[in-house]
Amino acid sequence: MRWSGGRQGGDIEDRRGMGGGAVGGIGAGGVILALIGYFVFGIDPQTTLETVGQGAPQQQAGAQGAPQDEAGRFVDVIATSVDDVWMQIFRQQGERYTPPKVVLYDQATPTGCGSGQAAMGPFYCPQDQQVYLDLSFWQELSGRFGADGEAARAYVIAHEIGHHVQNLTGQNRTAERMGARGENSGSVRLELQADCYAGVWAAHAEEVSAGQVALNPKDVEDGLRAASAVGDDTLQRQTQGRVVPDAFTHGSSEQRMRWFRVGVETGDPRRCDTFRAPSL
Numbered sequence: 001m002r003w004s005g006g007r008q009g010g011d012i013e014d015r016r017g018m019g020g021g022a023v024g025g026i027g028a029g030g031v032i033l034a035l036i037g038y039f040v041f042g043i044d045p046q047t048t049l050e051t052v053g054q055g056a057p058q059q060q061a062g063a064q065g066a067p068q069d070e071a072g073r074f075v076d077v078i079a080t081s082v083d084d085v086w087m088q089i090f091r092q093q094g095e096r097y098t099p100p101k102v103v104l105y106d107q108a109t110p111t112g113c114g115s116g117q118a119a120m121g122p123f124y125c126p127q128d129q130q131v132y133l134d135l136s137f138w139q140e141l142s143g144r145f146g147a148d149g150e151a152a153r154a155y156v157i158a159h160e161i162g163h164h165v166q167n168l169t170g171q172n173r174t175a176e177r178m179g180a181r182g183e184n185s186g187s188v189r190l191e192l193q194a195d196c197y198a199g200v201w202a203a204h205a206e207e208v209s210a211g212q213v214a215l216n217p218k219d220v221e222d223g224l225r226a227a228s229a230v231g232d233d234t235l236q237r238q239t240q241g242r243v244v245p246d247a248f249t250h251g252s253s254e255q256r257m258r259w260f261r262v263g264v265e266t267g268d269p270r271r272c273d274t275f276r277a278p279s280l
């Protein structure tokens with residue numbers, strides 16, 4: 001995957017090295033976020049999303065400016081590329097796109113949706129419009145999930161920013177009305193749409209970045225492998241030995257690959273309408 005010449009947008013908040021101690025009293029708060037559809041893979045939100053208090057977290061005094069290390073630069077360049085693609089798509093439709101902030105953290109950090117923890121995997125919080133990413137997930141992605149390569153990581157970043165797009169367009173509120181669990185739930189539709197949106201980014205990355213960010217066919221395969229690895233059926237088989245479609249939150253491996261491919265092949269977000277698709 002080509003990316004090193006890509007633009008760094010700098011809308012990254014780097015909280016790495018601040019330690020999980022920034023979060024006090026995990027689990028002490030009362031509110032549990034009802035909508036669970038923001039994670040790359042599903043974890044019972046009741047165990048992970050108890051908030052640490054009310055309202056938005058205190059502003060963190062993290063290092064400002066664009067990250068200079070390789071791992072931080074990668075996230076910055078990919079997020080900037082994804083934002084540039086959506087900026088163009090929104091503009092073509094006469095709309096304005098406002099990029100989300102991307103927060104890098106270790107272990108745990110306060111968020112507008114409660115305590116963010118590495119075990120949750122990457123997620124988007126609609127309340128503060130920020131993507132949260134603990135980079136130790138990359139090891140999990142290649143180790144536990146067997147999805148190697150930079151393009152697999154880029155797919156994850158593009159998927160999370162896809163949730164931001166859904167927040168801007170109101171599609172996440174449509175999903176909330178359609179249920180949090182089960183094969184045809186709003187959650188599954190929302191997640192598959194975010195996969196499709198990740199594909200839309202992949203389709204336009206090269207053209208929008210004047211060639212500085214680009215995926216070749218092998219990279220697209222890596223992205224598809226990552227989408228497959230985090231399918232509900234695959235994860236359920238690994239963790240509980242059987243597949244329970246009624247508990248689906250993100251869609252099957254086959255569905256996640258299919259919708260990512262729709263995005264890559266059409267480059268058209270209108271083709272990502274998983275809410276009206278007769279079959280997923």
Ligand SMILES: [Zn+2]
Nearest residue numbers: 037038039040
């Ligand atoms: Zn998601």
